[in-house]
Amino acid sequence: MCVRRCVITVGDLGEFGAVSRISGRLPQGATVLLGPGDDAAMVSAPDGRVVVSTDLLLEGRHFRRDWSSGYDVGRKAAAQNLADVAAMGAVPTSIVVGLGMPPDLPVEWLDALADGFREECAVVGASVVGGDIARSELVVIGVTALGDLGGRRPVTRSGARPGQVVAVAGRLGYAAAGLALLESGWAASEGMPLSRPQEALWEAVAAHRRPCPPYAAGPEAAELGAAAMLDVSDGLLQDLGHIAAASGVRVELDPAAFVVGEPVAAAAKELGADPLDWILGGGEDHALAAVFPAEVALPLSWRIVGDVVAGQGVVVRGRETGHAGWDHFA
Amino acid sequence: MCVRRCVITVGDLGEFGAVSRISGRLPQGATVLLGPGDDAAMVSAPDGRVVVSTDLLLEGRHFRRDWSSGYDVGRKAAAQNLADVAAMGAVPTSIVVGLGMPPDLPVEWLDALADGFREECAVVGASVVGGDIARSELVVIGVTALGDLGGRRPVTRSGARPGQVVAVAGRLGYAAAGLALLESGWAASEGMPLSRPQEALWEAVAAHRRPCPPYAAGPEAAELGAAAMLDVSDGLLQDLGHIAAASGVRVELDPAAFVVGEPVAAAAKELGADPLDWILGGGEDHALAAVFPAEVALPLSWRIVGDVVAGQGVVVRGRETGHAGWDHFA
CATH class of the missing domain: 3.90.650.10 (PurM-like C-terminal domain)
Structure with a gap:
């Protein structure tokens, strides 16, 4: 019971409450054929090839909650993966997010994180199509981004030649x-x-x-x-x-x-x-x-x-x- | 300097040493158009749609290092994602892995983990096509699996009807x-x-x-x-x-x-x-x-x-x- 000020936490929502709360903040774009809510999502890959990159962000290592808001962390976590996809010459279509959180994490922080993911994805027309949540001591974020090359040759690291x-x-x-x-x-x-x-x-x-x-x-x-x-x-x-x-x-x-x-x-x-x-x-x-x-x-x-x-x-x-x-x- | 017994750790290898060591244990299958070593991998998606699922596994929460070997953890982490893809009616093609590790983790454990990922993927003909590593207190594993439906309709959770x-x-x-x-x-x-x-x-x-x-x-x-x-x-x-x-x-x-x-x-x-x-x-x-x-x-x-x-x-x-x-x- 709270007398003066109630902070609703992730623990109050429970796993399925948290999943449903996050999903509600994430609209699905045109490349999404099947969004959150099933064992897997399904995304359009018109090129017949899919570009994929993953990154892990750990509280205290990659970000600090006293230096960055949930919204900041969401934008940054999405951005670093979307940039990896762009760096191949591809256009990002979607991301999935694995999220570890302490039960005392305020729901407000979680909402802001989801909004940050959504807004950074919106910059490139991508969507957050799925995820997984678990309980952990510190915030742990695993992001995987997919992208489409639109028929282009992927640009790797090995093609540089003298004279360029x-x-x-x-x-x-x-x-x-x-x-x-x-x-x-x-x-x-x-x-x-x-x-x-x-x-x-x-x-x-x-x-x-x-x-x-x-x-x-x-x-x-x-x-x-x-x-x-x-x-x-x-x-x-x-x-x-x-x-x-x-x-x-x-x-x-x-x-x-x-x-x-x-x-x-x-x-x-x-x-x-x-x-x-x-x-x-x-x-x-x-x-x-x-x-x-x-x-x-x-x-x-x-x-x-x-x-x-x-x-x-x-x-x-x-x-x-x-x-x-x-x-x-x- | 070690006099009696040397345990080489992940910290000894460093980030790029660890990445290169893991990559060396992971052969790339026929669906892989571009494997580890670039900003992103590229995988064949012949169906024009890609199925994607992600899971987070945390030491102490999803596994214990005294109860499961690195090999066990690799197989289990891969299996639970590959199963999500199969549950849509798709055939898994690839996984990417985000891996947080303490610097004192023995390299032997890391090798076994990579082998576990490889072997479980081999069961379905999939490959580990990329990943990311970071330093963390406990072992953190984020796995994302991709799959191809081969023209099939994805099987969701919402199609059950009375009489079935x-x-x-x-x-x-x-x-x-x-x-x-x-x-x-x-x-x-x-x-x-x-x-x-x-x-x-x-x-x-x-x-x-x-x-x-x-x-x-x-x-x-x-x-x-x-x-x-x-x-x-x-x-x-x-x-x-x-x-x-x-x-x-x-x-x-x-x-x-x-x-x-x-x-x-x-x-x-x-x-x-x-x-x-x-x-x-x-x-x-x-x-x-x-x-x-x-x-x-x-x-x-x-x-x-x-x-x-x-x-x-x-x-x-x-x-x-x-x-x-x-x-x-x-």
């Missing part, structure tokens, strides 16, 4: 700058108009909470004839290292070619950091990095930042590069 | 009997020929560790014109309750129609239990339960255990049935 150019689409360094701000204890004053520099810092923090991957640039790159592509989730240097290794080439980056976004510059000034460290080493913005034949005329969504040459590894011209990037067990 | 019959394929009560034995502290003497009753008990425990779903019976039921189907994961009564609710019908079961397997009978005798409690209420064998038009001649793989009538809920004739089954938050 390296380009990126989307933001770099924003999420890393935001995380650094949060780790430094930075907090904007709530509910007041922010000064311009404060606003820029806030945008960096927001980018850590909700990445904004350039989804459309994935299929676009495939149409343009990209030779290799991936999404930047562990840091540009480390991720380009996968292309270099899989393709048997060397990647040389031009540090002057990168745009330092205002939020990244503002955070670097605030914390006395080098913005290029975040741009080259920060993950979680889920930018796309691709390699194109040099003769391809790239649209504005793509910016050339380097070259592919014979050799191995990734270097930044004029810069000493040590290890930069993320290893879950390092 | 209820049938089951596969084992019932085995895993629950095995779990009850483990919970009672029962242990067979290792490495000796077992007496016949001991052997039966051992088989029940083995069934808890590794379910043996009747995968082929799923597509078979779809071909035979099954009106509704699901896999029994939370207990027959509870799961048939989903068919009753989704179809707006009542299910009446005939308790005399169930076969009590020798392991179930032996465990019931050992523990002084009623075997029908396990058969009706136990989950995790991943039997299939389906509803067929009465005129369908069923093959030996299916056994009729009851009828569909007008009304609601599930009853066992001549038996008081309270709640039986599993709620993760109950």
Whole structure:
């Protein structure tokens, strides 16, 4: 019995109550032939091939509930999987979500999480078609995304050749700058108009909470004839290292070619950091990095930042590069 | 440095070492167009539709490392998802696995887990096409399975009508009997020929560790014109309750129609239990339960255990049935 304030929890709903509550917040799009409520969902795969990617997000490791809302976590969890599908040149059609939750998790948090999943999927026209819930100590989220190539050749990591150019689409360094701000204890004053520099810092923090991957640039790159592509989730240097290794080439980056976004510059000034460290080493913005034949005329969504040459590894011209990037067990 | 005995751990391998070690144990079948090693895998979906199901397994909740080996856990985690796909009438083509692990997890356990996934997938001709690993306190496993319907209509939970019959394929009560034995502290003497009753008990425990779903019976039921189907994961009564609710019908079961397997009978005798409690209420064998038009001649793989009538809920004739089954938050 609650006298002053009732917080309804996941434990109050029970397993089937929670499933039905989540399902009620998730409309089903045109590619969904059978949505939640059965042993499995059924999704259209007009191409006759399906692209599939999975990721696991763990509370305390990939997100903190005091730093990110349920809505933020839902958007981020969906985004990082949808970006993997886009990075193959495919259009995401659907995701399924395995969700572990403590019984004392407020239902409000669960609702916000479901809304975050729904809204991020809506950006690309995908739907949450199914899932599974279980009880756990901390919040555990397993997301799997499916996508359709629409007849395009999938763009892998192994097609880069010397003489081609390296380009990126989307933001770099924003999420890393935001995380650094949060780790430094930075907090904007709530509910007041922010000064311009404060606003820029806030945008960096927001980018850590909700990445904004350039989804459309994935299929676009495939149409343009990209030779290799991936999404930047562990840091540009480390991720380009996968292309270099899989393709048997060397990647040389031009540090002057990168745009330092205002939020990244503002955070670097605030914390006395080098913005290029975040741009080259920060993950979680889920930018796309691709390699194109040099003769391809790239649209504005793509910016050339380097070259592919014979050799191995990734270097930044004029810069000493040590290890930069993320290893879950390092 | 280790002087007497070295246990190589997941932390020693690092994230990319672990990924590459797992991938090396996973051959790719004919339906796999692009296997592990990229942002996403690509699987054949000849039907133009893809069936997808996901499950989350948590150490301490769904399995215990002192009761099940890594190999057992891999087989079970794969089986429960493959069974979901089969329960739609589809043939599984592939799974992806999200894996959270503590750094001190022995690599031997990880190898065994990967082997378990591979072997269970091999039963149905599916492959492990991709995954994601992360660091966590306990072992966390998120599995997503894909399947192809080969032109068949998916069999949902909502098609049952009065006058039809209820049938089951596969084992019932085995895993629950095995779990009850483990919970009672029962242990067979290792490495000796077992007496016949001991052997039966051992088989029940083995069934808890590794379910043996009747995968082929799923597509078979779809071909035979099954009106509704699901896999029994939370207990027959509870799961048939989903068919009753989704179809707006009542299910009446005939308790005399169930076969009590020798392991179930032996465990019931050992523990002084009623075997029908396990058969009706136990989950995790991943039997299939389906509803067929009465005129369908069923093959030996299916056994009729009851009828569909007008009304609601599930009853066992001549038996008081309270709640039986599993709620993760109950």
